[in-house]
Amino acid sequence: MKLLQVVTIGAVAIAAASIIVTTGRHDESTADKLPASGVLQPVTQPVTLPATPGAYLGVYAAGVPDSYAGVTAFTTATGVRPRVVAYYSGWREGFPAGFAATAAKNGAVPLVQIEPTHVSLAAIASGRYDGYLSSYAAAVGAYRHPVILSFGHEMNGSWYSWGYRNASPAAFVAAWQHIVNMFRRTGVYNVTWLWTVNVISASIPSPAAWWPGSSYVTWVGIDGYYYKSSWLFASLFGPTITAVRALTDDPILIAETGAAPPAIQPAKITDLFAGIHSYGLLGLVWFDAIGTKEEDWRLSTPAAVAAFRQGAEMYKGSPP
Numbered sequence: 001m002k003l004l005q006v007v008t009i010g011a012v013a014i015a016a017a018s019i020i021v022t023t024g025r026h027d028e029s030t031a032d033k034l035p036a037s038g039v040l041q042p043v044t045q046p047v048t049l050p051a052t053p054g055a056y057l058g059v060y061a062a063g064v065p066d067s068y069a070g071v072t073a074f075t076t077a078t079g080v081r082p083r084v085v086a087y088y089s090g091w092r093e094g095f096p097a098g099f100a101a102t103a104a105k106n107g108a109v110p111l112v113q114i115e116p117t118h119v120s121l122a123a124i125a126s127g128r129y130d131g132y133l134s135s136y137a138a139a140v141g142a143y144r145h146p147v148i149l150s151f152g153h154e155m156n157g158s159w160y161s162w163g164y165r166n167a168s169p170a171a172f173v174a175a176w177q178h179i180v181n182m183f184r185r186t187g188v189y190n191v192t193w194l195w196t197v198n199v200i201s202a203s204i205p206s207p208a209a210w211w212p213g214s215s216y217v218t219w220v221g222i223d224g225y226y227y228k229s230s231w232l233f234a235s236l237f238g239p240t241i242t243a244v245r246a247l248t249d250d251p252i253l254i255a256e257t258g259a260a261p262p263a264i265q266p267a268k269i270t271d272l273f274a275g276i277h278s279y280g281l282l283g284l285v286w287f288d289a290i291g292t293k294e295e296d297w298r299l300s301t302p303a304a305v306a307a308f309r310q311g312a313e314m315y316k317g318s319p320p
Contacts, residue, residue, distance in 0.1 A: 049148075053277075054282070054315045055282060056282045057283045057284060057285075057286075057312055058084025058108070058283065058286070059074065059085060059086070059285060059288055060085075060256070060286070060287050060288060061085075061288050064087045064099065065099035066099075068099065068106075071106070071108075072106075080309070082106070083283070084285055085103050085111065086111040086112075087099075087111070089114050090115055091114065091115065091116045091129075094139060095112070095139035100145065104145045111255070112148070112150065113196065114150065114151045115152070117160070117161055119161070121162055121168075122171050124178060125171065125174035125178045133179060133183075134186055137186040140188055140190065141186065141187065141189075146190055146191075147192070149192070149194065150194040150196045152175070153255070154197065154198040155197065155207070156200070156210060157198040158204075162175075177212050180212075191218075193219070194253065195211075195212065195216075195220050196220075196222070196255045197240065198223050199224035199237060199239075199240045206243045208247060211248075214250070219253055220244050220248065220251070220253070221252075221256075222244070222252060223257070224237055224240070224256075225295075225297070226272075228264075229263075229268075233274065233275025241279060241281075251281075253282040253285070254276065256285055257285070258286060258291075258297030260295045260296055260297055261296075262300045265301065266304050266307040270311060273311030277314065
């Protein structure tokens with residue numbers, strides 16, 4: 001989802017922003033040590049994030065990755081910390097190592113949604129952007145901590161240049177596979193590959209045609225929002241979970257979600273957490289910002305904050 005970068009300024013809204021649980025800190029004892037050369041070397045062995053159900057509660061907050069202040073303010077106001085902090089990266093943008101390091105110090109894993117807006121998928125697959133991809137991969141490898149990367153999210157929707165009716169599924173698959181292969185050839189293995197789809201509906205098809213294959217995907221992300229008070233987790237996310245399960249048993253993360261207007265947020269937040277628990281999913285990333293159609297997904301009432309805090313409580317015992 002595209003967004004307007006609007007910073008929450010009301011006291012309630014600041015307290016409300018995406019409440020997340022830190023379920024533990026990864027061991028940084030070796031990752032932070034410099035070798036004799038004084039230069040950090042890329043991780044050359046696979047770094048696997050735990051796939052424990054309910055272990056990941058995350059947030060997108062306006063201002064990242066340029067600033068971590070929004071996430072810090074939310075953590076201070078709520079008393080809980082994010083396990084995942086997401087942001088959206090344009091094609092040819094570099095990897096923000098400073099932001100990622102701040103996330104790691106705060107117990108969070110950065111989730112990068114790379115958006116190839118108006119970029120030819122065929123050109124990516126043919127190697128035209130290999131210089132950029134090699135540089136990006138090297139920067140991710142030098143960071144050494146876990147990174148979650150997603151490319152061309154919501155590709156089964158028609159609103160992005162790389163998506164349904166705007167580019168072929170075959171071209172998307174070829175581009176996705178090429179990117180993963182580039183990272184592997186560069187010797188970068190600290191990436192969790194998140195294949196992110198939109199919830200299916202009458203106008204949004206099953207994502208099966210865009211599936212790049214199990215050897216190219218670590219986790220599956222599903223994006224979906226509560227637009228109406230009558231919508232429930234089972235009807236909103238259930239059909240897409242079923243479609244994904246026909247492709248893979250990979251862990252599923254609700255990678256982007258929210259509820260609007262404010263009046264329905266408390267009930268939908270409760271339903272969201274209950275659904276993640278009942279389906280055994282990894283967790284969720286709350287989109288705490290204003291959307292392209294001016295929808296305000298930010299937690300904006302004390303009742304919404306309380307519902308999110310209560311939902312987060314069930315994850316405090318999860319491993320890192």
